[in-house]
Amino acid sequence: MNDPVLQQRVERFLGVLNQCQALKLTVTEATADALTIELPWQPAIVGNPATGVIHGGAITTLMDTTCGSVLICALPEFEVCPTLDLRVDYMRPAIKGESVYARAEIYRTTRNVIFTRCEAFHADGTTVAHCVANFMRMGEQLNMPESFRTTILGEAP
Numbered sequence: 001m002n003d004p005v006l007q008q009r010v011e012r013f014l015g016v017l018n019q020c021q022a023l024k025l026t027v028t029e030a031t032a033d034a035l036t037i038e039l040p041w042q043p044a045i046v047g048n049p050a051t052g053v054i055h056g057g058a059i060t061t062l063m064d065t066t067c068g069s070v071l072i073c074a075l076p077e078f079e080v081c082p083t084l085d086l087r088v089d090y091m092r093p094a095i096k097g098e099s100v101y102a103r104a105e106i107y108r109t110t111r112n113v114i115f116t117r118c119e120a121f122h123a124d125g126t127t128v129a130h131c132v133a134n135f136m137r138m139g140e141q142l143n144m145p146e147s148f149r150t151t152i153l154g155e156a157p
Contacts, residue, residue, distance in 0.1 A: 052096030
C-alpha cells in the first residue's frame, strides 16, 4: 500500500535533481519495501526518430534513479548514497508513445553497501529492462548541507 509520506520524500528528492525534472519522472508508488517511478514518453527522449523508441540512456537514468531513491523509502535515516555499480540488461525496446515504469527494491544492506534490483516495464507488464545496482553508504562521512536534508525530509529549516 502506498505511503504518502515516503512518496512525498522521493518526490522532493526528484525535484532537486535536474535530470529527473528534464525527464519528467514521477513517483507512482512508494512503500518501505519498494518504489515505482514513471518515465513518460516524450519526443525529447526518443533515441531513434524513425522508430520513436525511448533512448536507452533515459531508461538507464530512470532505473538508476529508482534504485537510488528506494533507499529513501527503506532506510531508517536519510542518507545520500552514490552509485557504485549499475548493470542493465535490455530485454526489448520500449514501445513508442508509452510510459516506462521502474520498480526497485533493496535485497541486501550491509554497513558499507546497499544492493538493489529493478525492473523497467510498460503498464501492461511487458518488461523493457532489468538492472542491479549497488550504492555506497556514506553515513556521517558525507558533508551534506542541512538545507538539503530538510528539503528532502520536508522539515522546516
